[in-house]
Amino acid sequence: MAEAEALATSDDPAALFTQLSQMIAAGAENVAVKSALEATKLDLRTAAPKVAADLTRQVADLLDRAHAAGAVRPDATVEEVMALVAGAFAAIRHANAETSRERSAHIAQIILDGLRPQPQ
Numbered sequence: 001m002a003e004a005e006a007l008a009t010s011d012d013p014a015a016l017f018t019q020l021s022q023m024i025a026a027g028a029e030n031v032a033v034k035s036a037l038e039a040t041k042l043d044l045r046t047a048a049p050k051v052a053a054d055l056t057r058q059v060a061d062l063l064d065r066a067h068a069a070g071a072v073r074p075d076a077t078v079e080e081v082m083a084l085v086a087g088a089f090a091a092i093r094h095a096n097a098e099t100s101r102e103r104s105a106h107i108a109q110i111i112l113d114g115l116r117p118q119p120q
Contacts, residue, residue: 003022007019007058007062008058008061008062013065013066013068013069013070013071014066015062015065015066016059016062016063016065016066016071016072016081017066017071017112017115019058019059019062020059020081020084020085020108020112020115021105021108021109021112023055023085024085024088024089024092024104024108025101025104025105025108027085027088027089028089028092028097028098028104028108029098029101029104055082056078056082059078059081059082060078063076063077063078063081070117071116071117072115072116072117073114073115073116073117073118074117076115081115084111084112084114084115087111088107088108088111091107092104092107092108095107
């Protein structure tokens with residue numbers, strides 16, 4: 001949680017990507033998180049509503065800063081970003097990459113690259 005707070009006060013417009021990478025890595029590696037998410041069909045809003053609300057607020061703040069800096073696609077919404085995080089957990093599980101930090105990070109990177117601004 002301290003890392004998330006540090007990112008929230010960071011001036012780095014790419015802090016959004018750091019936060020999302022950390023969220024995906026924690027979800028992929030943490031047995032308790034995985035169990036809670038699997039029990040609710042990978043929906044953190046059901047598994048831990050307060051945690052989900054806090055994370056969504058943090059991500060929304062970082063997304064706003066990333067939008068202002070042009071570091072993220074202008075059409076990405078916080079709801080879509082949070083859906084991508086949930087989808088990343090499912091993708092990592094589907095690829096049997098939960099025990100491989102490198103493979104799960106690679107999957108997360110592919111997903112997060114889709115949030116970056118596209119060349120015109």
